[in-house]
Amino acid sequence: MARVGVFLLLISHLIIRVAFQLPSVVPDLIIFNLIAFLAAYVAWKSPGLNDRIARLAITFAIFLWAIGSTFSTSNSFYDFQISERFIDVTYIAFYPLMIIGIIRALAVTKKVTALELLDTAIIALGTSSVISSLLLRPAQLRFDGQSYEVFLSILYPIGDLVLVATCLSLIILQHRSLRGLCLFMGISIFAITDLFFLLLSATTGYEFAALTDDGWLLGLVLIANALYLHGGETEIPKLHINIWATTFALVISSSILAFGAFRPNYFPAFVLIISFMTISLAFLRMALALRDAKMVSEDREHARTDELTGLPNRRRFIAELELLRRRTGTLLLLDLDGFKAVNDNYGHEVGDQLLKQITLRFNRVLPNDVLIARLGGDEFGVVVYGKRNIGSDVALALRATCTYPFTLSVGDVKVGVSIGSVTTEGPTTTKEDLLKRADAAMYEAKRNGTGYVQS
Numbered sequence: 001m002a003r004v005g006v007f008l009l010l011i012s013h014l015i016i017r018v019a020f021q022l023p024s025v026v027p028d029l030i031i032f033n034l035i036a037f038l039a040a041y042v043a044w045k046s047p048g049l050n051d052r053i054a055r056l057a058i059t060f061a062i063f064l065w066a067i068g069s070t071f072s073t074s075n076s077f078y079d080f081q082i083s084e085r086f087i088d089v090t091y092i093a094f095y096p097l098m099i100i101g102i103i104r105a106l107a108v109t110k111k112v113t114a115l116e117l118l119d120t121a122i123i124a125l126g127t128s129s130v131i132s133s134l135l136l137r138p139a140q141l142r143f144d145g146q147s148y149e150v151f152l153s154i155l156y157p158i159g160d161l162v163l164v165a166t167c168l169s170l171i172i173l174q175h176r177s178l179r180g181l182c183l184f185m186g187i188s189i190f191a192i193t194d195l196f197f198l199l200l201s202a203t204t205g206y207e208f209a210a211l212t213d214d215g216w217l218l219g220l221v222l223i224a225n226a227l228y229l230h231g232g233e234t235e236i237p238k239l240h241i242n243i244w245a246t247t248f249a250l251v252i253s254s255s256i257l258a259f260g261a262f263r264p265n266y267f268p269a270f271v272l273i274i275s276f277m278t279i280s281l282a283f284l285r286m287a288l289a290l291r292d293a294k295m296v297s298e299d300r301e302h303a304r305t306d307e308l309t310g311l312p313n314r315r316r317f318i319a320e321l322e323l324l325r326r327r328t329g330t331l332l333l334l335d336l337d338g339f340k341a342v343n344d345n346y347g348h349e350v351g352d353q354l355l356k357q358i359t360l361r362f363n364r365v366l367p368n369d370v371l372i373a374r375l376g377g378d379e380f381g382v383v384v385y386g387k388r389n390i391g392s393d394v395a396l397a398l399r400a401t402c403t404y405p406f407t408l409s410v411g412d413v414k415v416g417v418s419i420g421s422v423t424t425e426g427p428t429t430t431k432e433d434l435l436k437r438a439d440a441a442m443y444e445a446k447r448n449g450t451g452y453v454q455s
Helices: 002-019 025-044 052-077 084-105 114-139 147-173 178-202 211-226 241-262 269-303 314-324 339-346 348-365 388-400 431-448
Strands: 328-337 371-376 379-385 406-408 411-413 416-425 452-454
Touching (some): 002 211, 025 052, 052 084, 052 211, 084 147, 084 178, 114 241, 114 269, 147 178, 178 211, 241 269, 314 371, 314 431, 328 388, 328 431, 339 348, 348 371, 348 388, 348 406, 388 416, 416 431, 431 452
Parallel strands (some): 416 452
Antiparallel strands (some): 328 379, 328 416, 371 379, 406 411
């Protein structure tokens, strides 16, 4: 009922404005601000499935704006005056609350990464600097008066532009939806009305209770009703739009700063400040992206590396077999002889010491282009590219490393190694078949005591 009622009340107010052009208390103080409060109520009563922070932020943003509007309108009708500073505070609070609400309301997932937030901020600020340089410069806003008034003259247009840019950037970065479209329409209408009001106030003069004032109300009503619409039913495919958008924002902001250096008085100072902030955030994003890339690279490396020995693990080895089966080379499977007895007699800690020393010896005799991996327990795999005799030489070198004892914390320990070998000559088999044949050859070498069998 409230959603329908707020639209009917807005239409009624528009009709009254057209019929009675002179300001009066009922339409311009009571009905006008009642619509704003009702819009806050509509946002508050939006479905519980919404993000709680989004609902609260948007509700209180509209509510505070309605309070400021009520007091400001009251000052136009009555001698008792509410402090303009207090009214300004309520209007100013609208912007950060609305930005938080928009970000949470348009988030596809509740977990938003630091890079996504930076992308949103960069695109929002970059877009704001472009719009500011194109629209606010020709408007020739006059920043006369006390420092506080100058600050507000700068803050309001920037707040409006950041709201529009934030909403647009979130739609670009995350998804298109009915909610996004409705929010963008509401924010845009509100911002256009606000910028038009600021332009009139700085030039020809603003007339109280103008018909265009209802643009504020229409914007707030659309924002509140957006929370009732679906938020993520149509997601944009991952086309790295954010990379292009942030790059464009960075280039534009750099161009504005460069032009401002050649023409110092052309752009207002706050346009240059926004551009500088955009570039600063872009460098911060670059640093975070490099850090994340390094972490991803390390995670991938850890996922393909044996933690104990530092050798490639089974996953990395299986991936290499896909290359081996299409080329000429040799697959060696190694199994230690006597390792189980060391583990049983001295414990796993000593067994780990032995595996580390064996790894060091294996690495010393292997050429740089040979891959050795720990496949699990005391089993190793080796991939050697080249003719059969190269694989045989590598196998014999690996066996030779185990001909003398290993010095461990419990004393000298002697173990051997059994090796099964399979040679490939082009894409004639599968990696599963290669492993099966090499495994059979290895167990044959262990059974007959020769230590090395070629399949």
